[in-house]
Amino acid sequence: MKRMFMMIAVATCCLATVALAETTVVGFDDGDDGGFSGNAFFEASGGNPGGTAHHLALIFFNVLRTGGVGEPVNESFVRDYSSYSSVTFSFDIKTNSLTDFIGNPIVRSIGVSLMDRDNEGPSGPAGVFFELGLVSEAANPDWMTYSITIDDPMATELPAGWIGFGDEDPNTFEPVLPEGVTFADVLAGVDQFEITGAVPGFFYTDANFDVLIDNVTVTVEEGSVRTETTSWSSVKAEFK
Numbered sequence: 408m409k410r411m412f413m414m415i416a417v418a419t420c421c422l423a424t425v426a427l428a429e430t431t432v433v434g435f436d437d438g439d440d441g442g443f444s445g446n447a448f449f450e451a452s453g454g455n456p457g458g459t460a461h462h463l464a465l466i467f468f469n470v471l472r473t474g475g476v477g478e479p480v481n482e483s484f485v486r487d488y489s490s491y492s493s494v495t496f497s498f499d500i501k502t503n504s505l506t507d508f509i510g511n512p513i514v515r516s517i518g519v520s521l522m523d524r525d526n527e528g529p530s531g532p533a534g535v536f537f538e539l540g541l542v543s544e545a546a547n548p549d550w551m552t553y554s555i556t557i558d559d560p561m562a563t564e565l566p567a568g569w570i571g572f573g574d575e576d577p578n579t580f581e582p583v584l585p586e587g588v589t590f591a592d593v594l595a596g597v598d599q600f601e602i603t604g605a606v607p608g609f610f611y612t613d614a615n616f617d618v619l620i621d622n623v624t625v626t627v628e629e630g631s632v633r634t635e636t637t638s639w640s641s642v643k644a645e646f647k
């Protein structure tokens with residue numbers, strides 16, 4: 408019995424857990440779009456550092472997206488996230504100015520949106536949105552980073568702070584996921600990723616944007632992988 412216990416102890420002491428992470432950064436080098444489109448210009452300088460996406464226009468809201476219908480796709484962002492233990496999105500932002508139509512400084516929100524066009528709801532494709540923070544001269548006068556980590560891409564319930572869309576609540580008219588569609592369903596079939604100022608359920612009027620976004624990043628972490636450094640047969644051989 409004692410000998411058996413020792414064998415098990417030896418076998419388990421040699422198993423280690425290793426988390427494997429894969430990170431993709433879109434830095435808009437030399438003004439390259441990195442597979443993104445939307446209402447930004449892609450410029451070769453002014454970024455953090457180097458190239459940058461530059462929202463410089465009178466627009467309802469800022470949007471940088473990859474995977475729009477008929478548009479470029481960056482497959483590091485547009486993918487099936489179901490096999491990962493965590494997913495982190497981040498980007499850097501700097502607001503040169505953001506004003507209303509008569510030039511008064513205003514504040515807008517910004518967040519990330521993941522959309523799955525294979526799950527269509529009454530108000531459009533199903534998706535999920537997370538509001539990361541504010542866009543304004545006061546909030547981001549210099550480069551800063553917004554980031555959100557999804558700890559369980561296979562969660563069926565919406566994690567705290569996430570909004571579903573694709574349908575609306577019949578009583579409150581707030582956006583919700585279509586019936587039968589879960590957070591996990593969307594994460595398993597993302598067709599479009601966006602950094603956007605359009606919070607689901609809100610409507611916007613024109614604003615003068617001069618806002619820079621750089622280093623759009625996704626990090627996926629594999630589930631913990633157990634590595635075996637000693638085989639069971641070699642352990643048994645030690646006790647023969």
Ligand SMILES: [Ca+2]
Nearest residue numbers: 434454456458
């Ligand atoms: Ca850059």
Ligand SMILES: [Ca+2]
Nearest residue numbers: 523524525596
């Ligand atoms: Ca899909």
